[in-house]
Amino acid sequence: MADPIIKAHELSKCYRIGLAGSRPKTLREAIMRGISTPVRNLARLQKLTRFTGEELRGGGEDVIWSLRNVSFEVNEGDVLGIVGGNGAGKSTLFKILSRVTEPTGGYAEINGRLSCLLEAGAGFHPELTGRENIYLSGAVLGMTKHEIKTKFDEIVRFAEIEKFLDTPVKRFSSGMYIRLAFAVAVHLEPDILLIDEVLAVGDIAFQKKCLGKIKSFAREGRTILFISHNTEIIKNLCNSAIWLNNGRLVKAGAVDEIIEEYENH
Amino acid sequence: MIIRPREGWQLIDLKELNSYKELLYFLVAKEIKLRYRQTVLGGLWIVVQPFFLMIVFTIFMGKLAKLPSDGIPYPVFYFSAMIAWQYFAGAVTRSGNSLIINMKLISRIYFPRLLIPLTPALAGLLDFFIAFAVLIGMMLYFHIYPTVMALFLPFGVLIMVLAASGVGLFLAALSVKYRDITATTPFLLQLWMFASPIVYPASMVPVKYQLFYAINPVTGVIEGLRAALLGTVPFPWHIMLVSAITSMILFISGLIYFQQVERYFADII
Numbered sequence: 001m002a003d004p005i006i007k008a009h010e011l012s013k014c015y016r017i018g019l020a021g022s023r024p025k026t027l028r029e030a031i032m033r034g035i036s037t038p039v040r041n042l043a044r045l046q047k048l049t050r051f052t053g054e055e056l057r058g059g060g061e062d063v064i065w066s067l068r069n070v071s072f073e074v075n076e077g078d079v080l081g082i083v084g085g086n087g088a089g090k091s092t093l094f095k096i097l098s099r100v101t102e103p104t105g106g107y108a109e110i111n112g113r114l115s116c117l118l119e120a121g122a123g124f125h126p127e128l129t130g131r132e133n134i135y136l137s138g139a140v141l142g143m144t145k146h147e148i149k150t151k152f153d154e155i156v157r158f159a160e161i162e163k164f165l166d167t168p169v170k171r172f173s174s175g176m177y178i179r180l181a182f183a184v185a186v187h188l189e190p191d192i193l194l195i196d197e198v199l200a201v202g203d204i205a206f207q208k209k210c211l212g213k214i215k216s217f218a219r220e221g222r223t224i225l226f227i228s229h230n231t232e233i234i235k236n237l238c239n240s241a242i243w244l245n246n247g248r249l250v251k252a253g254a255v256d257e258i259i260e261e262y263e264n265h
Numbered sequence: 266m267i268i269r270p271r272e273g274w275q276l277i278d279l280k281e282l283n284s285y286k287e288l289l290y291f292l293v294a295k296e297i298k299l300r301y302r303q304t305v306l307g308g309l310w311i312v313v314q315p316f317f318l319m320i321v322f323t324i325f326m327g328k329l330a331k332l333p334s335d336g337i338p339y340p341v342f343y344f345s346a347m348i349a350w351q352y353f354a355g356a357v358t359r360s361g362n363s364l365i366i367n368m369k370l371i372s373r374i375y376f377p378r379l380l381i382p383l384t385p386a387l388a389g390l391l392d393f394f395i396a397f398a399v400l401i402g403m404m405l406y407f408h409i410y411p412t413v414m415a416l417f418l419p420f421g422v423l424i425m426v427l428a429a430s431g432v433g434l435f436l437a438a439l440s441v442k443y444r445d446i447t448a449t450t451p452f453l454l455q456l457w458m459f460a461s462p463i464v465y466p467a468s469m470v471p472v473k474y475q476l477f478y479a480i481n482p483v484t485g486v487i488e489g490l491r492a493a494l495l496g497t498v499p500f501p502w503h504i505m506l507v508s509a510i511t512s513m514i515l516f517i518s519g520l521i522y523f524q525q526v527e528r529y530f531a532d533i534i
Binding site for chain 2: 015045046048049095096097098099100101102103104105106107108109110111116118119122123125127128132135136139140141142144145
């Protein structure tokens with residue numbers, strides 16, 4: 001069999017959470033603290049990006065592991081659902097795979113063009129018009145000018161915003177905004193598409209349309225990783241799933257099996 | 266492609282940067298389009314500020330304080346410096362704030378972060394060239410004609426862009442961790458303005474300190490511009506050379522510093 005299109009090996013990511021210091025007890029102490037504030041602030045800010053060996057081994061109450069030694073593989077053409085409660089590490093995983101942030105430990109191997117819908121419309125600027133935003137966010141997501149041009153009409157039709165093309169998107173309704181954002185993203189034609197909960201918005205008709213688009217994506221043999229709290233959609237869309245909890249991989253396998261365990265745990 | 270924690274020195278991936286040049290184009294276009302959108306004066310803002318500063322300087326620094334101007338009419342003398350300074354101050358400010366303004370983009374989507382602070386430094390050039398055209402108009406009005414050294418103006422513009430981008434890169438990279446930068450920049454620029462030959466000519470600085478004075482790259486830019494266009498002084502090669510070297514050092518060290526700390530931007534911005 002061919003190499004997996006995504007291979008994650010012991011991916012880990014830690015963040016510093018910042019603890020509140022103790023309060024001064026005497027006036028003298030309060031004054032001394034006031035004077036030394038800049039020094040303490042500097043130390044605190046520097047620590048934001050520096051982790052001690054002890055902390056990296058897993059100690060330290062000031063750090064949180066968003067992901068801890070998560071390994072899995074995704075084959076080409078798979079539609080993988082990712083489930084887990086809030087703070088399970090799902091979005092962190094997407095951020096690492098899309099290179100927004102780098103892992104603290106472990107590695108991921110990616111064999112294809114990947115694009116990530118972490119938050120639809122993140123590449124939009126509110127003051128720009130719909131037309132301008134299609135070009136800008138398309139470029140931000142890695143499309144060439146030529147690609148955007150050839151897909152332009154299709155994007156506009158998909159988003160159903162023909163009338164508002166030259167209106168600044170800050171005046172769009174939130175539904176129009178999200179439709180346009182999603183329309184740009186699904187016309188990227190990546191080999192791997194990461195989708196994070198974007199279907200939670202838009203009306204039912206548009207949700208259906210998006211689902212349809214995602215399914216046709218999958219039929220074309222592209223790989224999709226899909227985060228959702230809606231287990232019905234996951235079961236409907238995905239063939240396999242992974243379950244994350246507190247940064248750790250609980251289980252990976254066929255979608256029905258994982259969802260059933262996840263729902264009954 | 267393999268994603269793993271990066272260690273040690275980070276080099277700039279020129280090949281990747283090249284593949285994102287269209288994005289740079291779109292970002293610069295956005296910056297230009299947005300600058301004066303939903304304003305009444307629109308593009309006129311480019312000249313409003315230097316124009317009124319020129320009037321104020323002419324009255325107070327020129328007519329009242331009687332500062333020398335190397336024999337050039339005060340309005341032209343001040344306006345020529347203002348256009349370069351406006352570019353520099355604007356590019357440094359916008360570049361320094363650029364990462365914080367684009368926080369959402371940085372924490373959601375991957376692309377070379379370098380493009381963000383470089384955008385204002387490039388977009389600002391359009392304003393500069395428009396203000397420059399106004400300067401040429403003023404020179405014609407005062408019957409001042411450029412010297413042959415005007416051929417070296419592109420060199421001065423390059424010093425200006427490199428210096429502003431370099432300082433902007435440092436401020437932007439620092440601002441991600443230390444928000445003090447937002448408060449520091451206007452203050453820094455105020456001091457910088459007086460350390461540059463804007464309201465006074467560089468010829469006021471004693472000769473033995475001139476090379477030291479030229480470490481400030483804005484000195485080279487403005488003195489070169491004035492000498493080449495207005496013929497204030499013979500073309501100041503020594504000043505230009507020192508300024509060119511500092512601007513290059515600023516730009517390259519800015520790039521290197523930015524590249525080293527770029528990996529944690531999305532985590533702590």
